[in-house]
Amino acid sequence: MFVRIVKMTFHPSNIETFKTNFDKNKDAIRSFNGCSFLELYRDKHNTNIYFTYSYWESEEALESYRTSGLFKSVWSKTKPLFAAKPEAWSVDKVVSLQ
Structure with missing residues (x-):
């Protein structure tokens, strides 16, 4: 298992559209x-x-999502709303305290 973090910066006028x-x-x-x-x-x-x-669960699972119709549909509506290029990280959890 790994964690995927995506940073997205939106034009303020597009935030409600993104959230919807x-x-x-x-x-x-x-x-x-x-x-x-x-x-x-x-x-x-x-x-x-x-x-x-x-x-x-795996990089293959994330890649399967990224090539899916669901991702393409979501991303096609999200991408035009950006004020800056999105950034993404795939990281392994090293320590977790509850």
Whole structure:
């Protein structure tokens, strides 16, 4: 399992459109084969910056999602809303304290 973090910066006027699209698709993304966790965060001070944080069983599972019709549909509606190029990281969890 690994964690995928995606940073997205939106034009302020596009935030509601993004949130509506995310809400519409979040359950389908979370239930996609290989995804075991999904959260959306907003930067505390730069409120036009959002992050998705998701757990994936394998790189193959993430790649399967990234080539799926679901991803293509979501991304085609999200991409035009950006104010800056999105950034993404795939990281391994080293320590987790509960």
